[in-house]
Amino acid sequence: MKKLKAKNMWLTLDTILKIAILLAFIFPFLWMISTSLQTLKETMNFPPTIIPEIPQWINFVDAMTSGPFLTYAKNSFIITFSIIIIQLLVMIPAAYAFAKYEFAGKNILFGLVLIAFMIPGQITFIPIYLMMADWGMIQTLLPQILPFMANAFGIFLLRQYFMQIPEEIIEAARLDNANEFKIMWKIMVPMSKPALATIGLFSFVSHWNDYFWPLVMTDSNEVRPLTLGISMLRETEGISNWHIIMAGNVVLVVPILIVYLFCSKQIVKAFVYSGIK
Amino acid sequence: MNKRRVWEAIRPYVMIGPAMIGIGLFVIYPLIYLIYLSFYKYNLLNKSMSKFIGLDNYVQIFSRGDFYKSLSNTVIYTGGVVILTMALSLLIAIWLSKRTRINAIVQAGIFTPHIISIVSVSLIWLWIMEPNLGFLNYILKTLHLPTSQWLQSSKTALLSIIIVSVWQGIGYYSLILVAALQGVSPTIYEAAALDNASKFKVFRKITLPLISPQMFFILVIMTIGSFKVFDTVRIMTGGGPNNATNTLVYYIYTFRTTNIGFAAATGVVLMFIIGILTIIYFRLMAKKVHYQ
Numbered sequence: 001m002k003k004l005k006a007k008n009m010w011l012t013l014d015t016i017l018k019i020a021i022l023l024a025f026i027f028p029f030l031w032m033i034s035t036s037l038q039t040l041k042e043t044m045n046f047p048p049t050i051i052p053e054i055p056q057w058i059n060f061v062d063a064m065t066s067g068p069f070l071t072y073a074k075n076s077f078i079i080t081f082s083i084i085i086i087q088l089l090v091m092i093p094a095a096y097a098f099a100k101y102e103f104a105g106k107n108i109l110f111g112l113v114l115i116a117f118m119i120p121g122q123i124t125f126i127p128i129y130l131m132m133a134d135w136g137m138i139q140t141l142l143p144q145i146l147p148f149m150a151n152a153f154g155i156f157l158l159r160q161y162f163m164q165i166p167e168e169i170i171e172a173a174r175l176d177n178a179n180e181f182k183i184m185w186k187i188m189v190p191m192s193k194p195a196l197a198t199i200g201l202f203s204f205v206s207h208w209n210d211y212f213w214p215l216v217m218t219d220s221n222e223v224r225p226l227t228l229g230i231s232m233l234r235e236t237e238g239i240s241n242w243h244i245i246m247a248g249n250v251v252l253v254v255p256i257l258i259v260y261l262f263c264s265k266q267i268v269k270a271f272v273y274s275g276i277k
Numbered sequence: 278m279n280k281r282r283v284w285e286a287i288r289p290y291v292m293i294g295p296a297m298i299g300i301g302l303f304v305i306y307p308l309i310y311l312i313y314l315s316f317y318k319y320n321l322l323n324k325s326m327s328k329f330i331g332l333d334n335y336v337q338i339f340s341r342g343d344f345y346k347s348l349s350n351t352v353i354y355t356g357g358v359v360i361l362t363m364a365l366s367l368l369i370a371i372w373l374s375k376r377t378r379i380n381a382i383v384q385a386g387i388f389t390p391h392i393i394s395i396v397s398v399s400l401i402w403l404w405i406m407e408p409n410l411g412f413l414n415y416i417l418k419t420l421h422l423p424t425s426q427w428l429q430s431s432k433t434a435l436l437s438i439i440i441v442s443v444w445q446g447i448g449y450y451s452l453i454l455v456a457a458l459q460g461v462s463p464t465i466y467e468a469a470a471l472d473n474a475s476k477f478k479v480f481r482k483i484t485l486p487l488i489s490p491q492m493f494f495i496l497v498i499m500t501i502g503s504f505k506v507f508d509t510v511r512i513m514t515g516g517g518p519n520n521a522t523n524t525l526v527y528y529i530y531t532f533r534t535t536n537i538g539f540a541a542a543t544g545v546v547l548m549f550i551i552g553i554l555t556i557i558y559f560r561l562m563a564k565k566v567h568y569q
Contacts, residue, residue: 035404048410090295094293097292113300118555126541127541128307130310146303152300211396227396230397231396
């Protein structure tokens with residue numbers, strides 16, 4: 001009896017500690033939402049206001065009218081979805097060729113793919129900026145899209161996936177007079193849907209959230225994405241208007257949080273399997 | 278027939294063409310261009326005024342105090358993040374590795390910060406770490422603990438940034454380790470139980486070696502990733518106060534328009550450091566890591 005009691009106590013303690021850990025990771029987001037609904041006066045209170053007396057929805061209007069947020073949001077969408085679509089179109093044939101054909105220079109070319117995977121944008125951003133300026137592209141969205149056209153890790157991952165697809169299936173299709181293009185789109189692609197979804201999801205999250213690249217590639221509001229717009233709220237709103245800054249922040253976080261709520265399993269898988277950040 | 282054979286010979290190149298163009302244009306060429314730029318005093322407004330100055334940029338880098346400051350900040354940051362994240366992720370992973378409902382919920386929860394933009398994470402923590410009104414100091418006060426200036430003092434700013442990075446990374450790394458722990462075959466543990474091995478011994482002699490490939494993977498990607506730290510620095514401190522959080526990439530960033538050749542040379546130095554780190558890791562660790 002005593003032993004059982006002790007065991008129960010451990011279980012309760014274990015659960016409490018787990019909930020405490022969970023809170024340490026979730027609370028900052030709840031705190032953000034709470035602040036976004038407070039008045040300026042409430043944000044200045046100490047001890048801090050936990051639940052705002054009357055939710056100030058107007059903060060969201062204030063945040064969104066302090067800059068061209070419609071343009072920022074539009075840019076974020078165009079950039080993210082263009083990158084994903086271009087990457088898929090470039091990656092699939094490349095991965096197929098690397099997986100299933102023999103050709104001269106294959107190893108050297110695949111070596112270049114691996115090098116590309118290891119060189120971060122933090123090293124190449126200066127020359128790429130100068131190239132983009134030479135090409136007259138700085139005032140467009142292209143510097144934020146084109147450098148990501150070849151997803152080296154995606155090619156690597158998809159090639160591994162394609163290599164597992166048995167040669168017999170491809171041979172059978174060839175005997176049926178299917179051309180290579182058809183084999184690629186009708187056999188290889190459907191069979192690698194999990195890999196493609198993983199790469200696409202990972203690409204979506206990392207480019208939607210990106211800060212460094214747009215920061216160094218843009219110098220006007222017309223081409224800035226949401227992340228930059230929100231981070232600039234501190235400059236336009238002054239550093240003490242935390243309720244407005246947090247309202248803007250909610251706009252940036254909530255869409256991703258909703259996506260995460262519905263497909264957390266796939267997202268976690270995408271990161272754990274392909275996530276090299 | 279002949280036409281068809283020609284097509285078959287060039288087909289692979291056509292298929293990898295777009296990818297290779299992307300890699301050539303946006304990785305390989307910029308790398309060469311970066312090295313080229315590092316030998317020049319580059320004039321952004323008038324390219325023809327750019328001057329070849331040989332190794333002068335490199336000489337300058339290694340004679341400047343602020344370069345060493347940003348290098349040591351980066352090293353401290355990387356060391357702090359790697360050690361803390363590894364230790365805490367391992368602890369949490371072991372704790373949460375049983376497949377229960379509450380563990381699944383906690384795992385999903387601690388992973389959340391990882392998919393949120395660094396912009397939001399930085400802004401939220403900037404607010405939580407505000408010295409006078411922030412929530413963190415409020416908690417410390419309630420617990421009668423000493424409060425801190427966090428990001429606003431040069432003594433604590435780097436540590437504060439380390440805390441935020443660890444907080445954001447733990448969920449991801451502990452999930453990798455949870456997957457590794459769950460992959461260890463239960464029969465091995467049953468055998469150890471038959472031998473009456475102590476829990477600690479089982480961990481040290483069985484679990485740790487079996488998950489060492491994943492630990493090694495985490496060590497490498499976290500070190501290289503931490504060496505590139507920029508976003509949190511730029512949003513939370515701007516390299517300050519008094520250069521206390523100036524890191525290598527931030528250093529390069531501040532010179533990107535005023536002194537392109539110098540910034541490029543620093544980029545080359547960073548590339549070498551990352552390259553050497555990778556090689557050392559693989560040399561030293563690959564022997565010790567237990568691949569299944």
